[in-house]
Amino acid sequence: MPSVNNCRAFLDVVDGVSIRGFLHLPVIGGGDCLVLTHGAGANCNAPLLIKLAETFCASGLTVLRCDLPFRQARPHGSPPRGSAERDQKGLRAALGSMRQQSSGRMFLGGHSYGGRQASMLAAAEPGLIDELLLLSYPLHPPQKPEELRTGHFSSLRTPALFVHGTRDGFATTSEMVAALTLIPARTELCEITGAGHELMTKRNEDELSRTIVGVFQSFAKEKVV
Numbered sequence: 283m284p285s286v287n288n289c290r291a292f293l294d295v296v297d298g299v300s301i302r303g304f305l306h307l308p309v310i311g312g313g314d315c316l317v318l319t320h321g322a323g324a325n326c327n328a329p330l331l332i333k334l335a336e337t338f339c340a341s342g343l344t345v346l347r348c349d350l351p352f353r354q355a356r357p358h359g360s361p362p363r364g365s366a367e368r369d370q371k372g373l374r375a376a377l378g379s380m381r382q383q384s385s386g387r388m389f390l391g392g393h394s395y396g397g398r399q400a401s402m403l404a405a406a407e408p409g410l411i412d413e414l415l416l417l418s419y420p421l422h423p424p425q426k427p428e429e430l431r432t433g434h435f436s437s438l439r440t441p442a443l444f445v446h447g448t449r450d451g452f453a454t455t456s457e458m459v460a461a462l463t464l465i466p467a468r469t470e471l472c473e474i475t476g477a478g479h480e481l482m483t484k485r486n487e488d489e490l491s492r493t494i495v496g497v498f499q500s501f502a503k504e505k506v507v
Contacts, residue, residue, distance in 0.1 A: 299375035303348030306339035313386030315344040321394030337491040370403040391415030405434040414442035421453035435464040447477030
């Protein structure tokens with residue numbers, strides 16, 4: 283892959299909603315775009331997001347890694363109770379902003395809490411995006427498998443790739459497999475052997491990003507027959 287250095291801070295306002303993050307522009311792109319966001323305890327500068335954005339961009343995608351509204355409002359800590367609706371509006375605004383930057387397909391992805399909000403937005407607004415990339419989906423709180431976060435799965439019509447570490451405390455692989463059967467859209471589960479909820483370690487950071495990008499590219503090319 284060619285080296286990519288065209289990353290810049292990005293600020294915009296769409297329908298009164300502030301968008302803040304970093305925009306990665308490919309040297310030569312096909313017009314497709316990925317909006318990528320973070321988990322509950324992180325921000326858009328999470329190492330996993332940076333590495334993925336760089337690798338996706340090197341493959342030709344425009345990538346916006348963005349801070350959710352709760353993180354724009356408070357630099358540290360988890361999202362306050364009741365943040366979901368506002369954070370989903372933030373993702374919708376980011377997608378709207380990126381439609382002015384790219385003419386191709388629109389992808390939406392997120393890690394943990396960010397992925398959950400992305401999936402809930404997609405379930406509520408079918409057709410808003412083309413594909414989902416859900417990293418370490420928090421299927422249930424650790425050690426509380428009865429508290430499943432799948433209420434919206436039956437309404438999800440957007441194809442979704444789930445990336446899951448085999449040591450993730452938020453779900454076992456078998457729990458993820460069972461949960462995906464609730465989704466009427468096309469899905470795929472990409473297992474990362476030995477990875478926990480954060481997915482990336484110093485040992486796997488280069489291989490991990492290449493693996494995720496490669497699997498997602500193949501997933502995005504598939505068509506329902």
